[in-house]
Amino acid sequence: MDKKLVVGQFNDSFVPVMDGVTNVVKNYAYWLDKKYGECYVATPAYPGYGDREDFPVLRYYSIPLKQREPYRIGLDLLDINFRSAIKSIPFDIVHAHCPFTSGAVAQQIARKNNIPIVATFHSKFYDDFKQVLKIDAFAKICTRIVIDFFNRVDQVWTVSKGAADTLHEYGYKGSIEVVSNGTDFVVPENINDIIKKTEQKLNIKENELVFLFVGQHIWQKNIKMIVEALKLVDDRNIPFRMFFVGDGYAKEELKEYVNELGLDDKITLLGKILDRDYLRSLFARADLFLFPSVYDNAPIVIREAAAVATPSVVIANSNAAEGIEDNVNGFLSENTAQSYANRILEVTKDRDLIIRAGQRAKVTIYRNWEDIVDEVYQRYIEIIKTYNKLHVTGG
Numbered sequence: 001m002d003k004k005l006v007v008g009q010f011n012d013s014f015v016p017v018m019d020g021v022t023n024v025v026k027n028y029a030y031w032l033d034k035k036y037g038e039c040y041v042a043t044p045a046y047p048g049y050g051d052r053e054d055f056p057v058l059r060y061y062s063i064p065l066k067q068r069e070p071y072r073i074g075l076d077l078l079d080i081n082f083r084s085a086i087k088s089i090p091f092d093i094v095h096a097h098c099p100f101t102s103g104a105v106a107q108q109i110a111r112k113n114n115i116p117i118v119a120t121f122h123s124k125f126y127d128d129f130k131q132v133l134k135i136d137a138f139a140k141i142c143t144r145i146v147i148d149f150f151n152r153v154d155q156v157w158t159v160s161k162g163a164a165d166t167l168h169e170y171g172y173k174g175s176i177e178v179v180s181n182g183t184d185f186v187v188p189e190n191i192n193d194i195i196k197k198t199e200q201k202l203n204i205k206e207n208e209l210v211f212l213f214v215g216q217h218i219w220q221k222n223i224k225m226i227v228e229a230l231k232l233v234d235d236r237n238i239p240f241r242m243f244f245v246g247d248g249y250a251k252e253e254l255k256e257y258v259n260e261l262g263l264d265d266k267i268t269l270l271g272k273i274l275d276r277d278y279l280r281s282l283f284a285r286a287d288l289f290l291f292p293s294v295y296d297n298a299p300i301v302i303r304e305a306a307a308v309a310t311p312s313v314v315i316a317n318s319n320a321a322e323g324i325e326d327n328v329n330g331f332l333s334e335n336t337a338q339s340y341a342n343r344i345l346e347v348t349k350d351r352d353l354i355i356r357a358g359q360r361a362k363v364t365i366y367r368n369w370e371d372i373v374d375e376v377y378q379r380y381i382e383i384i385k386t387y388n389k390l391h392v393t394g395g
Contacts, residue, residue: 232337316334
């Protein structure tokens with residue numbers, strides 16, 4: 001029988017703020033709590049939102065994060081109820097998914113309780129710092145603070161080999177374990193019926209060419225280039241529909257840019273979608289998933305697209321392109337609007353190629369979260385054994 005664990009997942013955002021890291025934390029917590037003991041999520045409070053998860057979520061006081069709405073800054077020191085609750089939990093191991101306030105809380109708990117802490121490097125923090133601070137020197141100072149955090153944990157994980165390379169480029173010199181992301185997408189038997197409803201809802205014609213982007217609406221994700229590329233596609237009189245799903249600080253400017261280029265009738269911003277069936281139907285209906293981000297490390301959305309046999313168009317040699325072979329299980333482009341447009345134009349001439357690539361993506365890229373978390377659990381067990389040998393038994 002598997003040893004039952006009490007685990008803490010710590011992150012600076014959680015539902016209803018939906019991004020890739022939230023998705024990881026939610027699925028780690030769900031499967032660990034369901035199969036391997038108890039799993040708690042510790043995260044900043046979100047005004048007006050009540051948690052409805054199948055596992056316990058501990059919230060602490062927060063304030064808005066300016067220029068990065070809807071994200072918030074957690075202030076756990078001001079929340080006596082949270083600090084009392086978190087101290088009472090007999091954790092076996094804690095896992096930080098962010099090096100800021102939630103990561104600091106996880107480190108405090110780990111050292112106070114003499115238990116191991118794991119930290120996953122999910123995001124290119126230097127890019128975020130540079131976008132907010134505007135000054136390269138300040139961004140580098142903040143990045144060094146992040147590296148100091150990773151130097152103080154017991155094991156560092158990344159979600160891809162490319163992400164590990166990025167962390168080493170930032171200056172981290174320790175060892176890194178790669179633990180992949182998964183997806184909770186399962187294709188229902190009635191997927192065609194669900195797609196039909198979505199087509200009716202969005203007025204999509206049966207054989208109309210459909211493109212999709214799902215993710216934060218932030219400039220770091222290259223979303224402006226998607227619009228620029230689609231303008232070039234439109235100039236070639238190729239009919240299509242494009243849907244953006246998500247939210248972020250650049251959403252309104254993106255909408256204005258779409259209007260400026262005269263693409264309002266082709267490009268629709270749907271906003272944040274929490275209904276997983278509706279989101280799944282959009283992925284399934286799309287002919288291509290457009291994801292030219294060079295910011296992301298191992299985007300879950302590419303795996304979600306693969307789960308429903310929708311291939312992605314990504315930037316060659318980016319971390320997002322890891323595992324994608326051109327014209328086999330996806331499509332590669334150079335990082336320019338013209339190159340991206342040309343790739344879309346080439347690929348859409350051959351619908352059979354798109355179908356073959358999608359089916360191959362489903363086989364080679366898709367992996368469900370339950371399998372991932374089975375691996376995570378085994379890794380936790382080994383980390384705890386090693387830690388106890390070194391720090392508890394004195395061996």
